[in-house]
Amino acid sequence: MKDAHPPIHDYHQPGDLFLGGIVSHSFIISNSIDFTEESTPVLLEDLRVVIKNYQHILAFEFAVKEINENPQLLPNVTLGFHIYDSYYSAKWTYHDTMLLISSLEKFIPNYKCDGQNNLRAVIGGLDSDISLHVATIVDIYKIPQLIVGPAPLMNEKAPGLSFYQMSPSENLQYSGILSLLLHFRWTWFGILTVDNENGDRFVKNILRIFSQSDVYSAYVERLPRIDFAAKSMDMLLKGAKIHDKVMKSNANVVVIYGESNTVAILRWFPYLSELENMPDKPKGQVWIMTAQMELTSMCYQKTWDTEILNGALSFTIHSNDLPAFQSFLKSINPSKRKGDGFIRDLWQHAFDCFPPSPVVGKVQEGSCTGAEKLESLPATFFEMRMTGHSYNIYNAVYAVAHAIHAMSPSRLRNREIENGRELKPQIQHLWQLHHFLKAVSFNNSAGEKIFFDQHVQLVAGLDVNNWIFSSNQSFHRVKVGKMGPQAPPDQALIINVGTITWHSWFNQVQPFSVCSKSCYPGMRKQKKEGEPFCCFDCTPCPEGEVSDQKDMNDCYKCEDTRYSNKYQDLCIPKVVSFLSYEEPVGISLSCCAISFALITALVLGIFLKHHNSPIVKANYQNLTYTLLISLLLCFLSALLFIGRPVKMTCLFRQAAFGIIFSVAVSCVLAKTITVVLAFMATRPGSRMRNWVVKRLANSVVLSCSLIQAGICIIWLSTSPPFPDVDMHSVIEEIVLECNEGSVTMFYCVLSYMGFLAMVSFTVAVFARKLPDSFNEAKFITFSMLVFCSVWLSFVPAYLSSKGKYMVAVEVFSLLASSAGLLGCIFSPKCYIIVLRPELNHRDQLMRRKY
Structure with missing residues (x-):
């Protein structure tokens, strides 16, 4: 825009009192737009018209027209207005504002010589800058300004300026x-x-x-x-x-x-x-x-x-729609408009034609036909429905009218008579209007209540x-x-x-607008460093934790009675688990225990039936019976480990297992020592002869068994086993188990049995080269090798197992080691007794011996 003033575009309508209007953001903007790139066409126009803003002018006029036609609101008073274009320029906004408060015939700033056109308020300013420029002048004169756009931001340069804001907060x-x-x-x-x-x-x-x-x-x-x-x-x-x-x-x-x-x-x-x-x-x-x-x-x-x-x-x-306003818009025609300095330019740019010239007889090429109507324009350029800003302008005009009505209920209705002449209404002080404007409250023609809050802001939605x-x-x-x-x-x-x-x-699907896609159940949000909280990565929940909703910040652990599923998005109830007689593992171990117990009983019966035979009498007959009975009890004690754990089974199963097994291993040790001492006692002049007696064997069995019994008594008296519930060892199960009470005492029992087995194995190894006729040393050596191997592998297997399988490992080790003793020691003897009875004679024994 050049320094020269553009053509003044205004619209005026005289009256006893008048309102000023500043069309902010320019109804008409003077300029040309240049494009320097060769590929872009050059568009040069002297005027850039925002046609839609013309509706604000018409809303202003329509409100004034309705007020002047209403005898109840401002009787005997004509309300006029002057509307100026701001040209989006502070310079010309100040200029136009000075025109509003000066005499119309001759523009002299701050000078008014006529008694008409008494300015009561200024309405306008779609943009805050225009409102601020107007306010800096009209506030000096205490003239109210009603703005339809946002309130300007006050600073130290513009303190104390007041605005009546027609838009909501x-x-x-x-x-x-x-x-x-x-x-x-x-x-x-x-x-x-x-x-x-x-x-x-x-x-x-x-x-x-x-x-x-x-x-x-x-x-x-x-x-x-x-x-x-x-x-x-x-x-x-x-x-x-x-x-x-x-x-x-x-x-x-x-x-x-x-x-x-x-x-x-x-x-x-x-x-x-x-x-x-x-x-x-x-x-x-x-x-x-x-x-x-x-x-x-x-x-x-x-x-x-x-x-x-x-x-x-x-x-x-x-x-709200005002049907009368649409009818008013349909009646707009340049030929019927007087004092409207905007409509010719609007018609020219909206319909690409020239309205009739005010000069009589002058015909322009491309003149309008007169059939052009505003309703024929596309809605992007002009809407027949009253927009929100036009509605606010309409209400602002009415607010001023109601404030004037409330301020002078008698002075504006009654004219003073002096010397037989009717005088113009008395002019009140402009600042008085502020008080009534703040308190104004009325229902407009659409039936809506219009009033300001304590911050002189319109209460509206x-x-x-x-x-x-x-x-x-x-x-x-x-x-x-x-x-x-x-x-x-x-x-x-x-x-x-x-x-x-x-x-x-x-594609008519509700859009999404998120920094990161949602984390589905089973995942959790992990914040990205330096990014807002809504920007995150999705990471799987840690093992044992779940997230059952989208976009959870943290996963949570399931209750002790539940566990997370495969996808970690749901807590599933745990099943109660123990080594039951009804499941395959429990059935298999129970059948094995009973079968081996029957086999042991059968072997014991065979030995009792052939108790007078040399092979039964060899290596101390009573030790053989004691060993078979202890093995029988070992097999039966395995049944204490199967089934729902209760107080009695938990209390005695480990102790019974330890003591019985110790008796069995002690018998094996006694038999081995008996074999060794027996062959040493046969030498002439040997001092071992007196040791080959029953007392030695009984002493070994009794003393070794009593030591284990003492350990078990201490265990049961200090920290006995008890039924317990394990929620954590197996994720999917609630394991019913016997808590060993003192793990130290449990391993002491196992360690002592291991010690007896190693001693028996060592002694048997030394006796393996003795004459083999009815000699058990070799069989005992092999049986103890099996026994030690089973229990050495038991420790890591037991520690690596969880839940009921820990019990199954222990039962299996008990059965395997007992079966090893039974098979390795007694199967050769049963073979001779049952299948080769001809070998079960003293002559055969002596022949092999010598």
């Missing part, structure tokens, strides 16, 4: 956006904001508020401002970088805090990409727009694609609209939700998801 928008994100579980979003102090305030507030609900931003970008005083190339290059960042991001939701013409900037985005290999169908986004933004388009954007905006969700100022664009460039604004102004924060948002149309890129 921004805190309501923060709450609404957060509720919307949480409703759809969008925890990762981008932020685009205008590059000014209001944008910085918005970013600061939502980052603080949203992080408390674990909603975080992927990026924050400042949109370039449409500054028509400068070249546009820098703005476009910056826009290209922003567009590419939005397309590359994994955030599918973008929250935009913009101004009234920000949508016009967004429509540039598809044409600004610098990405290589751009897909035919660009990535879709869910745009969440704040209430300050409107669907606006520049005239040169008539044929531009609108797909990028399809499916957008827009928080808009709550508004927000609508959530879904923008739907069709292939023929038609536009539909569908209301899908609302935000109540006085409901609790967690109940304020009401949303109808089924009526939302998403961008075609999402």
